[in-house]
Amino acid sequence: MAKLELVAELTGHSDRVWSIAWHPTLPLLATCSGDKSVRIWKRDAGNGSWGCVSVLDDAHKRTIRSCAFSPDGRLLATASFDASTAVWERDGDSGEWECLATLEGHENEVKSVSWSASGALLATCSRDKSVWIWEVVGESDFECLSVLQEHEQDVKMVQWHPTEELLASASYDDSIKIWREDDDDWYCSDTLTGHTATVWGIDFNETGDMLASVSDDRTLRFWRPDTSHSNAASLGYRQDPRWKCVHTIQDLHERTIYAVSWSKVNGRIATAGADNCVKVIEKEAMTDENAPKFETIVSLTNAHGQSDVNSVRWCPLNEFGDLLATAGDDCVVRLWRYVNT
Amino acid sequence: MGFSGAVVLTDLNDFITPSQACIKPVEIKKTATEGTQIRVDDTGGYYEVRQDGGETKLETASISLNDCLACSGCITSAESVLITMQSQKELYEILTANKLAIAQGRPNDVRTIVVSVAPQSRASIAAKYNLTPLQVHMRLLWFFKQFLGVHYVFDTAFSRDFSLLESAKEFVRRYRQHRATGGVLPMLASACPGWICYAEKTHDYILPFIDTTKSPQQVMGSLVKDYLGSKIGLTPDKVYHVSVMPCYDKKLEASRQDFYNEIYSTRDVDCVITTGEVEKMFGEQGLGIGHVPEAEVESLFTKAVASHDTGIPMLAGTEGSSSGGYLSYIFRYAARVLYGINLTLEDVELGRNGVQVRAGRNIDFKEYTLTLPNDPTPVLKFAAAYGFRNIQNLVRKLKPTSSLRRRPTATSDYHFVEVMACPSGCINGGGQLKPDDDLASASRDWVARTEEAYRWVANKAGVQFPEANSAIGVLYQEWLGGEETEKARVMLHTGYRAVEKTNVSGLAVKW
Numbered sequence: 001m002a003k004l005e006l007v008a009e010l011t012g013h014s015d016r017v018w019s020i021a022w023h024p025t026l027p028l029l030a031t032c033s034g035d036k037s038v039r040i041w042k043r044d045a046g047n048g049s050w051g052c053v054s055v056l057d058d059a060h061k062r063t064i065r066s067c068a069f070s071p072d073g074r075l076l077a078t079a080s081f082d083a084s085t086a087v088w089e090r091d092g093d094s095g096e097w098e099c100l101a102t103l104e105g106h107e108n109e110v111k112s113v114s115w116s117a118s119g120a121l122l123a124t125c126s127r128d129k130s131v132w133i134w135e136v137v138g139e140s141d142f143e144c145l146s147v148l149q150e151h152e153q154d155v156k157m158v159q160w161h162p163t164e165e166l167l168a169s170a171s172y173d174d175s176i177k178i179w180r181e182d183d184d185d186w187y188c189s190d191t192l193t194g195h196t197a198t199v200w201g202i203d204f205n206e207t208g209d210m211l212a213s214v215s216d217d218r219t220l221r222f223w224r225p226d227t228s229h230s231n232a233a234s235l236g237y238r239q240d241p242r243w244k245c246v247h248t249i250q251d252l253h254e255r256t257i258y259a260v261s262w263s264k265v266n267g268r269i270a271t272a273g274a275d276n277c278v279k280v281i282e283k284e285a286m287t288d289e290n291a292p293k294f295e296t297i298v299s300l301t302n303a304h305g306q307s308d309v310n311s312v313r314w315c316p317l318n319e320f321g322d323l324l325a326t327a328g329d330d331c332v333v334r335l336w337r338y339v340n341t
Numbered sequence: 342m343g344f345s346g347a348v349v350l351t352d353l354n355d356f357i358t359p360s361q362a363c364i365k366p367v368e369i370k371k372t373a374t375e376g377t378q379i380r381v382d383d384t385g386g387y388y389e390v391r392q393d394g395g396e397t398k399l400e401t402a403s404i405s406l407n408d409c410l411a412c413s414g415c416i417t418s419a420e421s422v423l424i425t426m427q428s429q430k431e432l433y434e435i436l437t438a439n440k441l442a443i444a445q446g447r448p449n450d451v452r453t454i455v456v457s458v459a460p461q462s463r464a465s466i467a468a469k470y471n472l473t474p475l476q477v478h479m480r481l482l483w484f485f486k487q488f489l490g491v492h493y494v495f496d497t498a499f500s501r502d503f504s505l506l507e508s509a510k511e512f513v514r515r516y517r518q519h520r521a522t523g524g525v526l527p528m529l530a531s532a533c534p535g536w537i538c539y540a541e542k543t544h545d546y547i548l549p550f551i552d553t554t555k556s557p558q559q560v561m562g563s564l565v566k567d568y569l570g571s572k573i574g575l576t577p578d579k580v581y582h583v584s585v586m587p588c589y590d591k592k593l594e595a596s597r598q599d600f601y602n603e604i605y606s607t608r609d610v611d612c613v614i615t616t617g618e619v620e621k622m623f624g625e626q627g628l629g630i631g632h633v634p635e636a637e638v639e640s641l642f643t644k645a646v647a648s649h650d651t652g653i654p655m656l657a658g659t660e661g662s663s664s665g666g667y668l669s670y671i672f673r674y675a676a677r678v679l680y681g682i683n684l685t686l687e688d689v690e691l692g693r694n695g696v697q698v699r700a701g702r703n704i705d706f707k708e709y710t711l712t713l714p715n716d717p718t719p720v721l722k723f724a725a726a727y728g729f730r731n732i733q734n735l736v737r738k739l740k741p742t743s744s745l746r747r748r749p750t751a752t753s754d755y756h757f758v759e760v761m762a763c764p765s766g767c768i769n770g771g772g773q774l775k776p777d778d779d780l781a782s783a784s785r786d787w788v789a790r791t792e793e794a795y796r797w798v799a800n801k802a803g804v805q806f807p808e809a810n811s812a813i814g815v816l817y818q819e820w821l822g823g824e825e826t827e828k829a830r831v832m833l834h835t836g837y838r839a840v841e842k843t844n845v846s847g848l849a850v851k852w
Contacts (some may be wrong), residue, residue, distance in 0.1 A: 184704050
């Protein structure tokens, strides 16, 4: 039997916790909240306990909806309902985080922020229906590379591909869009339709040949680029492969599914939603790549009591690959260990 | 909709949403106090039902372009509003009213109709129908004057010469002041209404940087309503002025309060129709642009020269970019006036004689600098920045309180920036004709083709510099009483105001 064992309960936020970001190389995570602050939590190397080491609370005037570490772990980006995105730098000596830049331009609430695999690009999205791509210039400046306005509604989340310069965005218009760059600008290379309500969360698998998405329609969907080039109809007009839905898990949660995390360490998928549940899903071995099968192996109810679970994230470190962080409307962040007895 | 009976609404001030995209709360005059109900009848009419049973029909909410200008909800405007408020239908109505007035023997009610055509619109039609812009101009002359009964057709490349001359003078003034006491630089071009709207609604700190010179459309507006009107003895309201533009946002520009004459309740430009709407007009009249007759070019308020071969008037070319050529003209003017360096068009275009041209991060950003011999620091540093992404980087760099907390901001050290909201500039305006095949690759070729059509005029007839346009010199004297007069300031310049952030109704916003 597989299950999630509670490892730690991180309290300190004074409003609902919206999102979680694990540090790419250290046993450390950042969480952001309606209390307009980011808290950095760290594992004590001595006794293995988790505690808050920093509170970043002087950059945003409204809710911080999303946070993300750069791939080298040096920078933290935070997206806020105050229409700005802040970029923080960690001082190597003191470990303190200092606001390096604020990126303005979105008309209203910024909903999500994501760093590209190389750390050279940053993507943000907003209720203004746009996705912005920023380039890191020099040590601390950012230039807007593109403003993409093809979503018809509020864009809920942006997520870069784990290795390529390819961006996925999820929206209230029920679609997911894939963005690529050509000689001069970014363009929408594919629109993934199938969800029948808001797409709230997306995540790639380790190699980036699959994308998982969760929605208000209570399904978890899996998408793969169709690389069978014999089928010309599957190609976008720039010869980009079309992404097709290869599996749908219906009624995974009883209410809206808000978040999905695909572990880059062990390949397990975790979801969380408004039904207060956290689920762990595993891909069955030896299934056809174009018709994969999945199994729900953990179903944890009331992970945050009677509160919605807003975010779920697997730890990316090999050593702690079984650690799962969740955040809820109860202002609490919980760390769980996946165990298979 | 399945509304029936009385729908009870309390404290609701916007029960009709004009369009899904528009989030401006519409205020409806209500006498409502407590306990009133709203009844919807079978035809969709809304009635306020008082407690005593009496009913009052409620007005239908509508959004005007003025509302758009005053609202910070959208960057420019909901497209549906732009298309419905000013269109060819308005022009048809005036034409019909004129015919009626003549038929009924009311000559005093006939309004003089003027159509001013932008050179980018001519280029777009030329590119699509395999014509030259000169042919397009002659066909539009035939269509508007002989077919529809419009009285005058003018050319905004003509009024643009005023815009260029005034912009260049304003630039030199700002530059000298900057050198002396630290004036406001860079000067940012003001001809693009999308950019102006955006700056006014979201970046008020940018407004002092914007060139106060009116756009060619609005200079033509002053010229038509003030000068032409008085010449032919008509008050401004007796002249109906239409402009043909490559851009929907020009409709917003024409609606600005600054260009409204309160005494005569009339605008300098009464109606703006886009290139696409002109094409539609031909269709509505059962005509094909490719097959209509051509009328001879007239020289009144038209940038025209006599052909070398035939002596017949033809369109004269303009310098620089197809977005008005502000950068090129001001660059050369400043080099001459400030540093005594005479640059040719090719010097600026190709980067010679002290001019360096540097490609930017993308095709819509280009930098032009002028350095003097023996001094590596450029004395002129100009840029062309088109499209939203380049505008973003520009406004970020001009932001007064550094967005970088720790390190100093990389401030913009440009002296002038030709800013346009559309990628590729006005030639690719939102109102231009579209290729039949709507692929991105095709659209790039399409823009190049339109650009080529635009260039045809200068290649054919040569460039006529604004100083060489003798009619402009005459108008400065006759109309404005000379340069730098109060009249010249009023007729050729304008101002910008920040739009207050409105509290947008949360209920009307789609989350």
